[in-house]
Amino acid sequence: MKKLVQFILLNFTDALREKLFVSVVFFFLILLGLSFFLSVLSVGESTRVLRGSGLSVMEITGLLLIIISFTFSFYRDKTSRMLEIYLSYVPRYVYTASKVFAYILIVFCYLLVAGLFWAGVLQLNSAFFWNSWAGIFSLFLKLCLAVFLSLFFCTLCSSPTLALLSTIFIYFSGSIVSEALRLADIYFKSQLSKTVLFGLSYTLPNLDKLDLKYQLIYGQIPGYAFFGTAIIYTVCYCLFLWSVSTLFFSHKK
Amino acid sequence: MNIEIKNLNKFFNKFKALDNISFTINEGEVFGILGLNGAGKTTLLRCLVNFYSFNKGAIFFNGRPLTESVVHSYFGYLPEDFQPPAHINALELLTFLSRPLPSALSPAACLEMVGLVEAKNKKIATYSRGMIQRLGLAIALLKDPAVLVLDEPILGLDVLGQKQIFTLLNTLHSKGKTIILSTHIFPHIELFCSRVGIVHHGKLAFAGEIPELKTKHGVSYLEDAFLKEVEGA
Numbered sequence: 426m427k428k429l430v431q432f433i434l435l436n437f438t439d440a441l442r443e444k445l446f447v448s449v450v451f452f453f454l455i456l457l458g459l460s461f462f463l464s465v466l467s468v469g470e471s472t473r474v475l476r477g478s479g480l481s482v483m484e485i486t487g488l489l490l491i492i493i494s495f496t497f498s499f500y501r502d503k504t505s506r507m508l509e510i511y512l513s514y515v516p517r518y519v520y521t522a523s524k525v526f527a528y529i530l531i532v533f534c535y536l537l538v539a540g541l542f543w544a545g546v547l548q549l550n551s552a553f554f555w556n557s558w559a560g561i562f563s564l565f566l567k568l569c570l571a572v573f574l575s576l577f578f579c580t581l582c583s584s585p586t587l588a589l590l591s592t593i594f595i596y597f598s599g600s601i602v603s604e605a606l607r608l609a610d611i612y613f614k615s616q617l618s619k620t621v622l623f624g625l626s627y628t629l630p631n632l633d634k635l636d637l638k639y640q641l642i643y644g645q646i647p648g649y650a651f652f653g654t655a656i657i658y659t660v661c662y663c664l665f666l667w668s669v670s671t672l673f674f675s676h677k678k
Numbered sequence: 679m680n681i682e683i684k685n686l687n688k689f690f691n692k693f694k695a696l697d698n699i700s701f702t703i704n705e706g707e708v709f710g711i712l713g714l715n716g717a718g719k720t721t722l723l724r725c726l727v728n729f730y731s732f733n734k735g736a737i738f739f740n741g742r743p744l745t746e747s748v749v750h751s752y753f754g755y756l757p758e759d760f761q762p763p764a765h766i767n768a769l770e771l772l773t774f775l776s777r778p779l780p781s782a783l784s785p786a787a788c789l790e791m792v793g794l795v796e797a798k799n800k801k802i803a804t805y806s807r808g809m810i811q812r813l814g815l816a817i818a819l820l821k822d823p824a825v826l827v828l829d830e831p832i833l834g835l836d837v838l839g840q841k842q843i844f845t846l847l848n849t850l851h852s853k854g855k856t857i858i859l860s861t862h863i864f865p866h867i868e869l870f871c872s873r874v875g876i877v878h879h880g881k882l883a884f885a886g887e888i889p890e891l892k893t894k895h896g897v898s899y900l901e902d903a904f905l906k907e908v909e910g911a
Contacts, residue, residue: 427778435774442765505761509729513755
């Protein structure tokens with residue numbers, strides 16, 4: 426446990442000091458500024474635009490931060506041969522766990538910083554309400570899943586580019602899975618195709634179900650049961666991804 | 679605490695990287711692994727620290743199979759041409775690595791041993807190649823290991839740096855540490871190693887004492903003996 430905590434801190438410190446973290450926060454602020462002007466132009470809808478665009482901007486920038494930073498950090502450990510040193514100190518499962526937990530901490534810090542800026546902008550426009558943080562929490566769950574997806578593809582793929590693209594592809598596939606199923610239900614006649622698609626939809630992370638953007642735009646918030654289920658689903662899915670990734674990673678060359 | 683390697687075979691797909699390698703490293707000795715580029719030295723060292731699995735054979739540490747936990751407890755490892763995280767400093771890196779260890783040396787003591795005390799609070803990104811090698815050695819020493827596995831420990835070091843590292847390794851040797859190292863610099867091997875192993879095309883061409891190798895080929899220099907050994911293999 427001590428080893429895990431120290432390796433989490435090591436990875437977290439290194440990732441937090443990367444220029445990418447500051448750059449993403451800066452990029453987020455620019456986009457938040459743009460969304461502010463967009464809200465000014467959307468007469469009568471400015472509150473909704475501010476709420477919706479703020480969360481979207483936070484998600485996109487957070488996703489970029491996580492998958493780029495995580496993927497390149499994972500492959501850098503391999504190419505820089507630090508991995509060999511780390512594995513002479515800790516077992517492989519501790520290494521993978523420390524990597525993901527460090528990035529979950531990074532996600533947390535990023536969303537905290539971005540959330541405070543966003544809340545400030547909402548406050549200035551009298552659009553702030555405390556439930557906005559529920560939206561940020563749902564983003565946190567989604568980005569945690571993105572971290573574990575990154576780990577999965579990093580252990581599976583031989584190149585960082587392939588791992589990065591695969592993570593983005595699965596993340597966005599998971600975000601539109603319900604819509605895809607609805608269309609498939611209308612246009613696909615074969616029962617077999619529908620069954621395959623439904624099977625696939627259960628395998629993909631159901632990120633659309635974790636998304637609270639649309640509810641928050643209209644000031645609505647789901648009950649505790651939703652959050653309970655969402656947390657359990659995320660934890661189980663992440664645990665599954667971590668187990669499979671660690672299994673791949675433990676398969677020594 | 680001797681290390682016994684028995685009939686070690688390692689394949690990368692169909693390529694045989696290690697071919698039936700067997701030798702023993704005794705407790706407290708300095709064992710040099712020599713070989714041309716691509717001979718299999720690094721693969722052998724990676725098998726020794728359990729980073730690579732092997733297809734056939736076995737490695738024993740003190741008569742028991744070498745496991746991950748044995749490596750974590752008794753082995754210090756410095757890989758060739760490694761690059762530590764750039765955004766933290768040496769003291770932080772060593773502190774993170776040493777905190778969970780029950781019998782670790784203090785990070786400051788390790789940095790002092792390798793001559794990095796003055797640079798301990800500087801970001802690793804600002805380090806020269808030589809400083810990075812010394813930091814690697816400090817990381818390997820941190821566990822106060824019984825066995826040090828060093829892959830090209832003096833890579834990128836100037837003459838003074840090489841001398842300092844070998845002086846340090848001599849001190850460690852006198853304290854009874856077992857040191858296994860691969861290097862291309864023959865004068866150091868001749869001065870420092872009690873026995874050598876020559877790996878050529880994945881096979882162990884020779885394992886024994888340096889005078890024995892020289893006598894075998896009737897030469898005065900280790901470099902000549904090495905060349906004759908690999909040319910004749």
